[in-house]
Amino acid sequence: MQILERGRYRARFAGNQADITASQALREKAFDGAIKGLEADTFDTRCDHVLVEETSSGKLVASYRLMQISGRDICKSYSAQYYDLSALQGFQGPFLELGRFCIHPDHNDPEILRVAWAMMTRVVDGQGITMLFGCSSFAGCDATRHKDAFSMLKARHLAPDQWRPLVKSAEVVGFEDVPVSSKALRSLPSLLRTYLAMGGWVSDHAVVDREMNTLHVFVGVEIAAIPEARKRLLRAVAG
Structure with missing residues (x-):
């Protein structure tokens, strides 16, 4: 079982059902x-699960799941329940869908996120992944709370036209053309900020998920387009 240790934390793949249940x-x-x-x-049952634990205690502090999928099968992904991803069927190379990323609410050490991304970097490099994608969630279903963030995403980070996800869900929030606020970046979820730092792009709308009490956007990261400095940093942490 592959394990990555860095400082206070280690990341590993789930080895049994008990690990998955803990996640x-x-x-x-x-x-x-x-x-x-x-x-x-x-x-x-279709995914590999990654657990990030405190090295000393074994306490689970973060987890996420990964599913490798081809372009022709992308409409079978989790994200495809909410977005029309047919445009991405023409993207060449294997995809990796990241889902259910979460950090224990009592732990806010930024090193946890770095270790989680380091393990993901190993997978991306090891499997020759060409695109990482998933849904990034904003807390609550009140779109007015996230107006600044959504306006910034529309102004600076929309998906290229040829890959852009189309509307599929019944309840969505379109992004407005309003001036970008100076506080918009700070209001983004930490996972989404990491995606964008790697050159990621987003859908032009958010989906309202009332079961999970979130608004989420589709995010794609073309691996070849990640800035070289960012790649070096990720690979250095990944060892």
């Missing part, structure tokens, strides 16, 4: 109590 329990805790009981779905 599902953390997801329930981290997702603002929107789900009661284990947060699980049918995609869990």
Whole structure:
């Protein structure tokens, strides 16, 4: 079982059902109590699960799941439940879908995120992934709370026309053309900021997910387009 250790934390793949169950329990805790009981779905059985733990105690502090998929099958991905991804069927090379990323609400050490991304970097390099994608969530279903963030995404980070996801869900929020606020970047979820730092792009709308009490946007990262300095940093942490 592949393990990455860095300082206080280690990342590893789930080795059994108990590991997956622990990840599902953390997801329930981290997702603002929107789900009661284990947060699980049918995609869990199709994914590899990564756990980030405190090295000394073994306490689970973060987790996420990964699913490798081809362009022709991208409409079978988790994200495709909410977005029309047919344009991406023409993108060459294997995809990796990142999902259910969460950090324990009692732990805010930025090193946790770095270790999580380091393990993901190993997977991307090892499997020859050409695009990383997934959904990035904003807390709550009130779009006015995130108006500044959405305006910045529209102004600076929209997907290229040839790859842009189209509307599929019944309830969506379009991004408005309003001046970009200086506080917009700070209001982005940390996972989304990391995506954007790697040159990621987003859909032109957010999906309202009332079951999870979130608004989420589709995010894609073309691996070849990641700035070289960022690649060197990620690979240095990944060892």
